[in-house]
Amino acid sequence: MMLAIRNLSIAFPGRDGPVHVVDDVSIEVGRGESLGIVGESGSGKSMLSLATIGLLPGGARTSGEILLEGKNILGLSERELCSLRGRRIGMIFQEPMTALNPAMTAGRQIAEGLRLHRGTGRAEARAEALRLLDRVRIPDPARRIDSYPHEMSGGQRQRVGIAIALALKPDLLIADEPTTALDVTVQKEILDILDELVADLGLSLILISHDLGVIARSTDRTLVMCRGRAVEEGPTEAVLRRPAAQYTRDLIAALPRRARAGLGGNHAAGGAR
Numbered sequence: 578m579m580l581a582i583r584n585l586s587i588a589f590p591g592r593d594g595p596v597h598v599v600d601d602v603s604i605e606v607g608r609g610e611s612l613g614i615v616g617e618s619g620s621g622k623s624m625l626s627l628a629t630i631g632l633l634p635g636g637a638r639t640s641g642e643i644l645l646e647g648k649n650i651l652g653l654s655e656r657e658l659c660s661l662r663g664r665r666i667g668m669i670f671q672e673p674m675t676a677l678n679p680a681m682t683a684g685r686q687i688a689e690g691l692r693l694h695r696g697t698g699r700a701e702a703r704a705e706a707l708r709l710l711d712r713v714r715i716p717d718p719a720r721r722i723d724s725y726p727h728e729m730s731g732g733q734r735q736r737v738g739i740a741i742a743l744a745l746k747p748d749l750l751i752a753d754e755p756t757t758a759l760d761v762t763v764q765k766e767i768l769d770i771l772d773e774l775v776a777d778l779g780l781s782l783i784l785i786s787h788d789l790g791v792i793a794r795s796t797d798r799t800l801v802m803c804r805g806r807a808v809e810e811g812p813t814e815a816v817l818r819r820p821a822a823q824y825t826r827d828l829i830a831a832l833p834r835r836a837r838a839g840l841g842g843n844h845a846a847g848g849a850r
């Protein structure tokens with residue numbers, strides 16, 4: 578199993594005792610498999626993904642296990658976690674502008690990991706950065722490689738974010754609301770690229786979104802979260818067509834009618850909008 582999370586709980590100290598932001602959640606993601614995590618804002622999706630790359634905010638208390646190919650990463654030292662990030666697990670964030678370094682060209686940011694982790698030479702790292710920019714289908718990569726983030730559109734910046742996440746050839750990609758900040762056409766292009774990468778590179782993908790439409794088109798299995806808890810989990814099609822939990826039915830009913838039709842299944846009773 579690429580990733581197995583067993584009974585993960587994450588809590589922060591609160592005035593009246595610990596506040597559980599993730600409460601006894603278990604998931605499994607096989608090699609080449611994609612898992613969607615969906616739920617309203619504040620349901621603990623980002624905390625779950627940050628725990629998986631060892632980047633929880635200070636003060637967080639965890640229990641349970643996060644097994645990356647059988648090895649528990651909870652309790653690893655910062656040094657050990659550092660070598661996992663990028664190399665084993667690549668992460669893509671919601672807002673590429675904040676994830677990117679504004680003072681560095683796209684090419685240098687992509688090449689940096691190769692130079693630091695692999696000791697790749699400057700010219701070779703640049704050639705690889707160019708190849709990756711092409712892979713994420715940036716228009717005119719030979720020019721974009723020397724562009725700064727502020728010179729690019731949101732969609733181009735997110736492509737650079739994906740190129741950075743892929744540079745060290747991780748086995749698992751975690752994308753936390755990767756298209757939420759983008760308009761609909763660009764969103765589709767980014768999801769197409771992610772789908773293609775999962776298929777071509779055999780990547781495992783955790784795709785986090787509050788948008789069921791995004792989850793429906795790009796994932797094999799879906800976990801629905803509500804207030805830190807797993808509400809239901811199963812093959813995406815089954816979860817969306819025949820949701821078992823009232824919470825999932827409410828999420829579906831809250832979608833605009835046309836989006837709801839796109840999920841398939843019989844959701845006609847959800848009320849027109």
Ligand SMILES: Nc1ncnc2c1ncn2[C@@H]1O[C@H](COP(=O)(O)OP(=O)(O)O)[C@@H](O)[C@H]1O
Binds near residue numbers: 598619
């Ligand atoms: N540093 C922190 N300390 C305490 N609670 C936090 C911290 N960061 C986030 N939270 C809380 O954790 C909960 C889950 O947040 P998050 O995982 O970001 O939700 P989601 O990504 O599903 O929108 C929220 O209630 C949020 O207020």
Ligand SMILES: [Mg+2]
Binds near residue numbers: 622623624753754
């Ligand atoms: Mg979040």
